[in-house]
Amino acid sequence: MTEVDLDPPCPGCGQKVPTTARYPRPYCRACVARAVDVNGDRITLTNANLLGGFVAHVLGTDDPEGPVVSPATETGEVFIDGRPCRAAEHRFGGIVVQPLGDPEVGRGH
Numbered sequence: 422m423t424e425v426d427l428d429p430p431c432p433g434c435g436q437k438v439p440t441t442a443r444y445p446r447p448y449c450r451a452c453v454a455r456a457v458d459v460n461g462d463r464i465t466l467t468n469a470n471l472l473g474g475f476v477a478h479v480l481g482t483d484d485p486e487g488p489v490v491s492p493a494t495e496t497g498e499v500f501i502d503g504r505p506c507r508a509a510e511h512r513f514g515g516i517v518v519q520p521l522g523d524p525e526v527g528r529g530h
């Protein structure tokens with residue numbers, strides 16, 4: 422028998438993160454808060470609306486038109502500590518970010 426670790430360490434800081442088989446390698450909230458987009462801009466990831474989807478906004482802009490939408494909204498491509506990651510809408514709400522190239526990510530697909 423293989424013991425299944427239901428709370429794998431966050432790939433960014435090693436803190437245990439509640440997870441599911443669908444999202445085997447999520448970053449914790451603190452690490453997701455450090456995410457930047459392809460331009461190196463700090464971003465926030467939020468659900469687009471109650472029906473799902475997500476939107477990435479660039480932090481630290483004072484645009485009177487409102488928050489600047491990051492290209493990560495379209496691509497899901499974000500970087501945490503320089504590591505390329507994929508952001509996606511979580512099945513049960515919220516946003517999940519997982520590192521690209523992690524052997525645990527993509528299993529079961």
Ligand SMILES: [Zn+2]
Pocket residue numbers: 431432433434435436448449450451452453
């Ligand atoms: Zn973390």
